[in-house]
Amino acid sequence: MAPLEGDTAVLTVQRQGDSQAGLPSGPFDPSIDRTFELALRAFVTSQTGLGMGFVEQLYTFGDAGRETPQAQLGTEETGRVVSVGYLALAPVAVETTGEEAxxxxxxxxxxxxxxxxxxxxxIDEIIGPWLAHWTGDDDQRRARAEALFALSDRSAWRDERVLERYELLYETGLAYEAARDRGQAPPQEARRVGLPLRSDHRRIMATGLGRLRGKLRYRPVIFDLLPAEFTLSQLQRAVEAVTGQPMHKQNFRRGVERAGLVERTGRLNTATGGRPAELFRRRSEIAGEAQTLGLALPIQR
Known part of the structure; x- marks a missing residue:
């Protein structure tokens, strides 16, 4: 993931012959690949031209049938595809060399x-009515839908539950991939709830986004999505772009400074188009420490 025009972007690859894009991926060959990570770096660079920095193993995806309708990656027709997902962060969505990326x-x-x-x-136009039809008179279903999508109470929204929300949409048939994987025509509403990806790559993406949102609260990973020097407004926008939620400006700034995560550079950013803003950097004392300090997220309700 990386910043792109004020947002957080994900690098996708549209392989020749595939009707849908997916995440960069490739097979692991134990005869030539010494580690999963080295294999990952090799095929991501070959597909996109991107040389990755720090990467973190995300999750192992191995449910039966999860590869549908992905072409077999060097396995037998009846083979089972197991994927090891990784999360990589970059401060800039650099230009890629692969035409498919x-x-x-x-x-x-x-x-x-x-x-x-x-x-x-x-949520109100498509998801709410769809889930209401699905829940019917089932109180457990209704409670699950209410909790995940905050249908009645805005304050009940938990940004880190990305995967659970996507899996509910898949289970109820509203996610495009659900109908596709069953060989059925997706409902017209499916496109409104997000672009599909091949195989189960949108589930993998949901896992990564949810993990990143959760990590913000206990590790300063947001700095991996920022340049070396930044304004507090840039820091706030980066947090908002990841969490998908607006922050209370003054409370956010007080929380950042109180946590001791940043330090002043003594320089100003004059490229803002208005009043010059003070530049900060990640505090050097914490850069090499075990990263246990997270951000307070004063969400503006």
């Missing part, structure tokens, strides 16, 4: 996750 904002895949300008219309 494209940076896309995560909001294109999960439009209901972006509350920065208020409650997303797609």
């Amino acid at each position: 494209l940076w896309r904002a995560w909001g294109e895949f999960f439009p209901y996750e972006d509350w920065r300008k208020g409650r997303p219309a797609v």
